[in-house]
Amino acid sequence: MRISLSNKLALLFAAITVAAIGVLYLYVAPGLQQRLVDEKLDQLAAAAQKHSGPIAETVGSSDTSREIRNLVNNAALGSGSRVTLLSVSVALAPVGPQLSPLADSSNPNSAETLSFPVAELAAQSGKSRTGTESAASGTVAEAAYPVSYQGRVARVIVYSDPVSDVVRNVAIVRHEILVAGGIALVLALIGGYLVARALAHRVKRLELAAERVAAGEFEDPIPVDSTDELGQLASAFNQMQRQLAQLDLTRKKFIATASHELRTPIFSLGGFVELLEDEELDADTRRRFLDQVREQVERLRKLSVDLLDLSRLEAGSLELRPEQVDLGELTRSVSGEFEPTLAQHDAHLELRLARRIDAQCDPVRVAQIMRILIDNALTHTPPGTRIVVTAARHNGHLRMAVRDDGYGIEAEAMQRIFEPFYTADDAQGSGLGLAIASELAERMAGRLTARSGPGETVFTLEIPG
């Protein structure tokens, strides 16, 4: 069974309220009663100490019972409690001392008959005692004060007071707790339900928004109406939605540009194939057309390889295979591949390499980055350019740089040269080279940086290894 968030919270509120009432009812209220009774007993014991002197002095004296009764009445008036004087007669074991009333501040006919168990204890121990007794009218608190004469307890004076009002008051308090608790419980249930429903409503809004995003709608942000956790979640969600929208846009642009880039050579190929079908073409024109076809096929091949590389890099599925290599040797070999192109461009390439650079890296991918950089230094520069390629170990990192003395890249274009499909000139490139190179560098936990000014452009690759 699925219990909704609002019901769970309402039940939790109710459970906390019930627990609080339970503690009040079962623990605090009885404790209160005990404390009040103890206080009463302390009062009686203090009164016994204070008012018993004159009565104690009558033991062994010739005071008449009338005089004694007067003293008992005085003690009762002074202490505000009932005072009973008991005489203790010695009896043989096992019965123990026998107590019999001598005088009582209450009218013996109308007063309640009490057995004074504390008096017996006081007589046995010779010390003051307090305690309670259950009588017909309710609980009575008692303090017994023993009076010794000739080495034994001869009298016990008992001060007693009913505590039934305390018990009654505590019962009222308990009842009130139950009533107030009942009201609190209802309020907790309603309050908990309402609070939880408001929360659930906000959570539902997030859920619906997430469903919209899942369906590819990124337009409507969720209103952020508070700074609490749900508010923060909503802003995080909106942020995510913005990023997803941006990603979506980039992806769509990527696909549109990629298909456009693919379409151009394909159309051009189609055109040349049609032209080649003409049987009356002379050998020279035919060769020219075939050269064009080869060029377009080569362009298509490079584009498809580049697109595959880039998508693998972006999906994180491109595997690196690091191995021990001599970076100097690798640079020399990659530069060697460019000899025919260098001659075509009348360019000059200079290698500045440390003698031996032992490195741990993926040679295929490092070579790919170098090719991209050297190719750019040739493609986007005027004929007769000087290119300097350096490789060395620097601060524990491998550092390779390709420098050329071409026109340089404009500051505006510098911001965007690493974007896929971005080209800053009309050299007919597809704009994927630097995007792939920088993604590759990042994938190797390194970075590719560019610096350019009039007459000098430097691309530097730094990777651990």
Ligand SMILES: Nc1ncnc2c1ncn2[C@@H]1O[C@H](COP(=O)(O)OP(=O)(O)OP(=O)(O)O)[C@@H](O)[C@H]1O
């Ligand atoms: N050494 C350089 N000198 C001047 N401009 C450069 C240099 N390297 C790159 N650029 C500029 O940066 C742009 C992006 O370079 P990138 O290598 O990504 O693409 P591309 O060379 O145009 O195409 P591709 O490399 O995919 O064939 C280039 O179009 C060019 O305008």
Ligand SMILES: [Mg+2]
């Ligand atoms: Mg390039």
